[in-house]
Amino acid sequence: MGKVKGKHRLDKYYRLAKEHGYRSRASWKLVQLDSKFSFLRSSHAVLDLCAAPGGWMQVAVQRVPVGSLVLGLDLVPIAPIRGAVSLEQDITKPECRARVKKVMEEHGVRAFDLVLHDGSPNVGGAWAQEAMSQNALVIDSVKLATQFLAPKGTFVTK
Template sequence: MERLAQRLLVWRIAPVVEAKSKAVQEAGRTRPGLMGRTSKDKRDIYYRKAKQQGYRARSAFKLLQLDDKFQLLRNATRVVDLCAAPGGWSQVIVERVPTDSIIVAVDLMEMAPLDGVVQLQGDITHKETADEIVARFQGQKAQVVVSDGAPDVLGLHDLDEYLQAQLVLAGLNISLHILEEGGTFVAKLFRGKEVSLLYAQLCRFFCHVTCAKPKTSRNSSLEAFAVCQHFRLPNEFVPDMERNLLDLRYTEDIETGDEDDEWYNSGVSAERGVCVDVVFMGAGDVFGYDADQSYSLDEDTANDSAVGYVPKYVHQDPLQKPINPPYASALKKQQSKQ
């Protein structure tokens, strides 16, 4: 009797399973590779929400949360976005500042146009780029400078931290030329063992330095943001784009007379081993989405048992793919070998 009951159950269920299987196959034909493409949508809620809300990158939520916490863009009419591509932070700035504001986005790579944003393709370590930014402001300086730039992570933590710190210092160096007195500078950093040296350098030029971690930033990541407020240039200090703010003097340099270098004796050069404490703060709704958690896709499961049911979730591609990325040629070479 038990075997007969099992056979009857299989006989009744088989048509339903077959119908659902055919429906899924049909969906797969119209949406090839759906499973792989939606995997990141499930794992990264902010990546999915960015596409749904029209942002070019998930990092847009980081600036939104930082601005909500620190009011960075309140009443700002001259803003610079360094390392701006693909333009997620520039989109947020356009939304948050008055309509008559001037927003300058700078990047080495080409960036797709954005309404209300002046784009400069240039190197932030060159004085010519700083001069062009000031020219866009008609001789005035920026009130806010932000930077979400980061090099490709190598997985070597000490080296990754060093490279990121150099990018922060490059942003700081150009800010010394383009930021007005009392202005604000925001930059991404990695909280490694040498981060105190970076804090010390930032404190030479800003009255308040805060380490902030937006809710969008994963807890598993060392990423955070230095929020530097109330910029003031030290007396008699002249910024120089050709000098590295954190150049360390070695024994052979001192023997050649560099101990009399006014640059290093001007009170702006930070020293290794000096502990600088800054306030660490979170930004964003504590009850909001968790960047480390996976969330189910927006599917209608009410009719899951219906024959021929197909999930209603529709995958969206990124709104703006990179334009002429440096890795494009490498990908073409790799594909040609296959």
């Protein structure tokens, strides 16, 4: 057997994600959270912010009721996921809100039952800058959640 390359190849969650066809090991974080708090099965509309590569969207599509809207947003394109909609959008820009509203109207959704955020900025190694950018991204996700989240809805961020 050849040498395994990369630290994640030895990681339990990396292997589990690959075995179950998930795009990222982060999928297992959402699986664990939902197993404990059961927020997906009652969600008929899910907004996933900073969604690429789409691992959380995959989990959401599997666990929400059939016919639910799962909408993912990211700066980069997200490869298609059956049962989900994705938009290449910057969550910090007003145009993003307009596009989200349009998709909501097209699907007859008035608000999202669940807003997910697992974003991380790509700033390249400067810890202080990365921490500041990460916090700003979380604040932007909270702003979107306050605009689009249904009363008594759930917001998950990390």
